[in-house]
Amino acid sequence: MARLGAWKWVGKWSRLLPALLLLVAVLIDISTPRTVSASALYAAAILSAAPLLSLRGTVLTGVIALLVDWLLFRRFGYRWSAIAFSELIMVATVTVIAVFLNRVLYHRKMQLESVRDIAAAVQRAVLPRPPDRIGPLCFAARYEAAQADARIGGDLYVVVDTPFGVRCVIGDVRGKGMGAVRAVAVGIGTFHEAARHEPTLTGLLERLEQAVVLEAQQSGILTEFEGFVTGVLVEFPPRGNEVRLVNRGHPAPLLILGDTVRYVEPSRRSPPLGLGALDHSPACVDTMAFPDGATLLLYTDGLTEARNETGIFYDPTGVCTEHRHAGPDALLDALVADHCRHAGGRRADDMALLTITRVPNNS
Structure with a gap:
């Protein structure tokens, strides 16, 4: 610095x-x-x-x-x-x-x-800013590309209001360059369309899996195991204060609730999207309480894999604990600033951040 x-x-x-x-x-x-x-x-x-x-x-x-x-x-x-x-x-x-x-x-x-x-303009078209609020849910997002002059890379996030509730996804495409950007565009387009028509998260997951495999084949990937996307699918049902998650090989989200900050680990590990051939078991959907005041932080590994000069990885829990009562935008601003200090201004990978906070309906 x-x-x-x-x-x-x-x-x-x-x-x-x-x-x-x-x-x-x-x-x-x-x-x-x-x-x-x-x-x-x-x-x-x-x-x-x-x-x-x-x-x-x-x-x-x-x-x-x-x-x-x-x-x-x-x-x-x-x-x-x-x-x-x-x-x-x-x-x-x-x-x-x-x-x-x-x-x-x-x-x-x-x-x-x-x-x-x-x-x-491409970023606004491919990776638009999520709405500030849908019902009791408030959103904030940040995207930091690894290349200083780039505006978009291989990370993605989407927020969609559907008849089945508010659905979100955050993902990280394997690879770099225009191939990764093309895969991001395909993933976002598929999610937008399928999220509004698939009644279950497992059905939505299958659609995304098919899209990732097809994109890898059309891109000339030599083997089916070279093109994949890690991601977390999140669903907030229209009724009830709960959240459902499906984690496909992605870093565990952080749940900020009251005075506690904890990682939401999946109950069963699953391979990334595009590697479904490695695991034929049904998708694992985890459900947990998400009451008023709770915040869920979704992020890509560009956040936690950043190292300082001594080689120590970045841990976002400290900032989340200090700013647990801040709004979504304030929390992300603090995270980006602290991440930059930790890494000495260096960024080796793209970083996408998405926070969802539930507020009382009368707020």
């Missing part, structure tokens, strides 16, 4: 670098003998302006460097000498090059911003 803070400080003041280099060049030229020249610093000041300043700032830096260099030559009696002429030509040439580089960098920056805007 200290290193990140130092780089932020450097970035904040980096625009002063061209002026600082010009000032140092002038001081060297004034305080040293006539045979000593700071021409390299004039060139460095102009070239540093290209990525740090605007077109106007780059041109202005070059003009100032040219003018200052010419005035110093006059001061030392080199007004029209070959030495003065060649150095001034060099400064002017570097200015032209800096202007060219400034324009190239500007257009690449515009292209990058366009790509980021497209990525943001």
